[in-house]
Amino acid sequence: MTMQLAIEVDRADDPRLQAYTSIREKDLTSGHGARFIIEGKVTLETALRRGRFKLGSLFLAKSRLEPLADLLAQVPQDVPIYVAPQDVMDAVAGFPMHRGVLACGIKGDIPSPAEFLSQGIRAAAPSTLLMLSDLSNHDNVGACFRNAAAFGADAVLMDAQCCDPLYRKAIRVSSGASLWLPYAHGGTGMDMVNAAKAEGYEVWAMTPRAGARMLGTLRIPEKLAILLGAEGPGLPDALISAARPVRIPMSSGFDSVNVATAGAITLAHVFGQRT
Template identity: 75%
Template sequence: MGSLMHLIPVTDPADPRLAAYTSIREKDLTSGHGGRFIVEGKVTLETLLTRSRFAVESLFLAESRLAPLADLLAKVPADVPVYTAPQDIMDQVAGFPMHRGVLACGLKGDIPLPGEFISEDKPRSGPLLLLSDISNHDNTGACFRNAAAFGAGGLLLDERCCDPLYRKAIRVSSGASLFLPYAHGGTGLDMVNAVLNAGYTVWAMTPRAEAQPMQSLPVPDKLAILLGAEGPGLPDALIAAAEPVRIPMSAGFDSINVATAGAIALAHVFGEKQG
């Protein structure tokens, strides 16, 4: 448990070393200079320490969590500070009751644009999941979780999507946004064109009646599944650039949650490939 030798007790909620953890409900660290992100809970901390592609800057733990987490803390790099405080101090820093008593701060680093991501000379197994204008953190996190469950090779997000490293998105993703490769930025059309130019077929998921039923189509070897915002759905330009595909539903009902639609499409493709 080498990391326990580097425990740093904190007794003042205004300690400047804990600035990244202050009032985390109200702020998003990911967009600032030298962007950081916060993970919360044992599951995501374990992912951050064992599977993540991101560097760890620090940990902040309630004193009561040290003993139960001893085996996991042994995986903390020796140069990473582990701040610890009584539960009431931790609650004051975070701005709300931290029932799990487990926080960590990671370093975002450089996230590629979709065009850069797709041009990387790396073999990618599984379909790509493309997200356009998904601004809800729960939906974004769920899309990452679904992508991990059904073998996606990566995710591309346009500039109108929220950051998948936002604290709530990470939690909803069950830590998948920490290890699944992804790109973020640029317009939706730029994203789609980059994928098309790389030889992918793009299925634009839409409830439009003229779209082909998903089950009637062969699954291409290189497939990208495109999802748009709930409500407005995908804009005409993106649908026109891709192949419109729909999930058959009961008469009189044509709308499901965007993450659910992505899960159905990914599960269908996963099943076809397994078969």
Template identity: 75%
Template sequence: MGFPMPVFSVSDPADPRVAAYTSIREKDLTSGHGGRFIVEGKVTLETLLTRLRFAVESLFLAESRLEPLKGLLSKVPAGVPVYTAPQDVMDQVAGFPMHRGVLACGLKGNIPQPGEFLAKDEPRSGPLLLLSDISNHDNTGACFRNAAAFGAGGILLDERCCDPLYRKAIRVSSGASLFLPYAQGGTGLDMVNAVLSAGYTVWAMTPRAEAAPMQSLPVPDKLAILLGAEGPGLPDDIIAAATPVRIPMSGGFDSINVATAGAIALAHVFGEKQG
């Protein structure tokens, strides 16, 4: 076929070379196994290979996807093995039907704490998005996608948030968590205090009636938009440390999905900056 790198065939689902891909629906590799993470699908694989933020350990492809992906495979770094298997073998390894037939294993490396992230002398042209206690992978992925779409300069997550490099979060983010700068660790209040100390104004998004309507506030040059868990929302001590801000809604309804709220706030700020 003339592929630009060696391709290794796998015929046994128990082959140790593809152990990282075993039963990926049920496990999160990011906190163990060397801090690996799984990328699924062509779009996210292309992001992984072209952005080059994270090291690539291996690829695992269905045999039928080799030829269609030939151009993309030319971007695989030298020395990274590409494994391929018949569709039924790949399905057995993954633990469910791999309709896309495209997987890759990346290495997480060192993710900075929020304080370390803020201490870096790097220009950031957009607002920061802060996530506290967001434990749903779909919401985390959607927040990353929205942040990338509306020009956020980075994302900070506290220790209670789920990992944005979990397979599902990466997929929902449309690959944004593979390139958007982020940091994670510490409590939500620690994160907010670190951002305040770095000279940012923090908008704590909340449906509370006493919060200022978002459109009534000037957009600061250094802004961080803080989102909390759906249901309980942000705790009192975090809201008290920041500027409470609400998105006006129709009477009798005061709650929307957290990722949607983030998108509205980011789009508002983006529009103000563009204008």
């Protein structure tokens, strides 16, 4: 494959670059809407080679064009590649773009967890879901996606209180996993738990409560959904009561770890038992 001709841009106010203007401000205020931004070579490579979202365009610093020629040869012919001097790119983005690599993805329709489960996921059993409730931190959501991908989860389900896994930093922290791993987003945490149970999943609510069953003492069911709550408060009583409370063994006097770490420990345990 040969790389298509790049389109040179020399003005920061070029309307073709509108998707990339002030991207940090858009992340913090208006959200992504129907589009999202990918940053860096690693995540662009993931998007091109295994991503499930269509790309609208690429925007590169001119100095990155030649080093990325092999990767850019994989860009579909209908996806324009815009290039600009570094200072123009920085002015468009609103801050220094040291990586010099951006792409605009098209989000499309994302189902709610109930819709996703009613459609069915990968047919091969056993199957594992990672479910997130009220995770508003983009680093934690990105890390949870990375862990889910590393330890063989079939999908990630999130209630409406969780932040967008296609936030620029969440994609980067996930090592691009949120670009290809199936996920659903919307509804309440209870809606999500009830939908999983209706489809035959046993739901483990991860909690440090003393009365919870110890991870490692439970049989791994064929269909398992691992539920994680927000950093700090954890899962609310109603969600814990609606599921099977499970805790991770820890040293005396210390009862919690980062939510993504808790997910990694639990997923790794399940993955190890199934392989």
